[in-house]
Amino acid sequence: MTDNARARKLADRIQVVVAETLDRRIKDPRLGFVTITDARVTGDLREATVFYTVYGDDEERAASAAALESAKGVLRSEVGRQTGVRFTPTLAFVPDALPDNARTIEDLLDKARAKDAEVREVSTGKTYAAGADPYRKDDEDADHTDNTDGAAAE
Numbered sequence: 001m002t003d004n005a006r007a008r009k010l011a012d013r014i015q016v017v018v019a020e021t022l023d024r025r026i027k028d029p030r031l032g033f034v035t036i037t038d039a040r041v042t043g044d045l046r047e048a049t050v051f052y053t054v055y056g057d058d059e060e061r062a063a064s065a066a067a068l069e070s071a072k073g074v075l076r077s078e079v080g081r082q083t084g085v086r087f088t089p090t091l092a093f094v095p096d097a098l099p100d101n102a103r104t105i106e107d108l109l110d111k112a113r114a115k116d117a118e119v120r121e122v123s124t125g126k127t128y129a130a131g132a133d134p135y136r137k138d139d140e141d142a143d144h145t146d147n148t149d150g151a152a153a154e
Contacts, residue, residue: 015039030067
């Protein structure tokens with residue numbers, strides 16, 4: 001059986017260990033400004049997926065990905081040393097899509113704001129087609145609906 005709580009704890013620990021090791025021990029010049037955003041471990045604790053983001057352009061992202069792949073052995077041995085599990089999980093580094101998704105959402109929100117401003121500008125000074133309030137008022141209906149069951153008064 002899988003113990004999801006244990007897998008989650010191990011994933012959290014792996015995230016911290018990888019981030020600290022990248023900060024302190026890995027001196028690869030290709031490694032840019034990398035942030036470890038998340039880690040997930042399979043139920044059998046054999047494989048870990050580490051999600052990361054890199055600040056910079058596509059060239060810096062590619063260089064950082066290559067640096068992470070070359071440092072995978074050092075990172076895995078450090079994870080094994082600090083976690084103390086019987087079998088050290090293999091590490092797979094995956095670029096996190098969260099910043100790209102957030103950028104897409106921000107672009108869509110900017111377009112929606114622009115459309116709202118356009119509609120607001122067009123509607124300035126306009127009047128409603130059926131008057132200011134086309135709906136029947138309560139005081140006009142007061143003599144027709146005095147019963148509590150909703151039936152019309154006679």
